[in-house]
Amino acid sequence: xxxxxxxxxxxxxxxxxxxxxxxxxxxxxxxxxxxxxxxxxxxxxxxxxxxxxxxxxxxxxxxxxxxxxxxxxxxxxxxxxxxxxxxxxxxxxxxxxxxxxxxxxxxxxxxxxxxxxxxxxxxxxxxxxxxxxxxxxxxxxxxxxxxxxxxxxxxxxxxxxxxxxxxxxxxxxxxxxxxxxxxxxxxxxxxxxxxxxxxxxxxxxxxxxxxxxxxxxxxxxxxxxxxxxxxxxxxxxxxxxxxxxxxxxxxxxxxxxxxxxxxxxxxxxxxxxxxxxxxxxxxxxxxxxxxxxxxxxxxxxxxxxxx
Numbered sequence: 001x002x003x004x005x006x007x008x009x010x011x012x013x014x015x016x017x018x019x020x021x022x023x024x025x026x027x028x029x030x031x032x033x034x035x036x037x038x039x040x041x042x043x044x045x046x047x048x049x050x051x052x053x054x055x056x057x058x059x060x061x062x063x064x065x066x067x068x069x070x071x072x073x074x075x076x077x078x079x080x081x082x083x084x085x086x087x088x089x090x091x092x093x094x095x096x097x098x099x100x101x102x103x104x105x106x107x108x109x110x111x112x113x114x115x116x117x118x119x120x121x122x123x124x125x126x127x128x129x130x131x132x133x134x135x136x137x138x139x140x141x142x143x144x145x146x147x148x149x150x151x152x153x154x155x156x157x158x159x160x161x162x163x164x165x166x167x168x169x170x171x172x173x174x175x176x177x178x179x180x181x182x183x184x185x186x187x188x189x190x191x192x193x194x195x196x197x198x199x200x201x202x203x204x205x206x207x208x209x210x211x212x213x214x215x216x217x218x219x220x221x222x223x224x225x226x227x228x229x230x231x232x233x234x235x236x237x238x239x240x241x242x243x244x245x246x247x248x249x250x251x252x253x254x255x256x257x258x259x260x261x262x263x264x265x266x267x268x269x270x271x272x273x274x275x276x277x278x279x280x281x282x283x284x285x286x287x288x289x290x291x292x293x294x295x296x297x298x299x300x301x302x303x304x305x306x307x
Contacts, residue, residue, distance in 0.1 A: 026068040
């Protein structure tokens with residue numbers, strides 16, 4: 001089971017804070033540092049010091065880390081044209097020495113689009129499908145050849161399809177709860193399928209749908225990595241769990257029901273139940289980015305028990 005650190009900087013975090021978390025995650029042996037792609041805080045609070053851009057952040061981290069993989073859950077398709085996104089991700093992959101992964105989603109938070117003047121199209125899923133075809137098509141085009149695309153939403157003509165990522169294949173993540181279109185899209189384009197904030201029962205059902213879609217697309221279900229994203233709140237004792245829950249404005253009982261919360265033993269047990277239904281990677285949603293001792297506790301008391 002791989003454990004990855006997943007942050008939500010739109011809730012209020014500077015680049016320096018994210019750098020400290022990424023470096024701590026790397027030093028403590030976590031597999032990857034991921035971040036959301038949002039420009040507006042969700043829920044109460046001031047969101048200070050303000051949003052940071054996902055790919056600018058990852059470009060900086062690419063030069064200031066050495067081992068840890070870097071990615072997004074999920075880059076919003078509404079924020080970037082697919083040709084530009086392909087250039088950005090390829091460049092950051094080069095800057096990192098080949099450690100980048102791209103999670104790409106349709107975009108959903110209409111309020112942040114209004115706040116920053118970003119168009120919020122009515123048909124987002126069809127756009128996402130074209131974006132995935134374009135981004136992967138640009139990267140797969142041989143040097144010296146050109147890439148063209150004539151879709152409903154995007155048209156590219158004789159693109160030189162440059163630059164290329166450092167990796168021969170940048171891992172693509174597709175995720176979500178949709179019962180039909182999402183599994184089909186994952187089966188066609190994804191190296192990894194991620195389901196965010198889902199129960200064991202819902203995760204198992206969705207993994208099954210993705211596996212069936214993979215077979216229909218001529219792939220083996222095992223060709224994909226299956227992963228979960230879950231909020232994390234761990235403490236050495238009940239008081240520490242309660243303190244960490246209070247710091248992020250959540251109740252312990254709710255966190256235990258819907259995430260990974262409690263003692264290290266409780267969290268290890270619940271992770272084991274996700275592993276039993278096919279999940280091999282968990283993105284730990286860390287909401288208090290100042291609490292680096294939290295990461296150290298997870299690293300020292302939970303990771304060694306996962307193999």
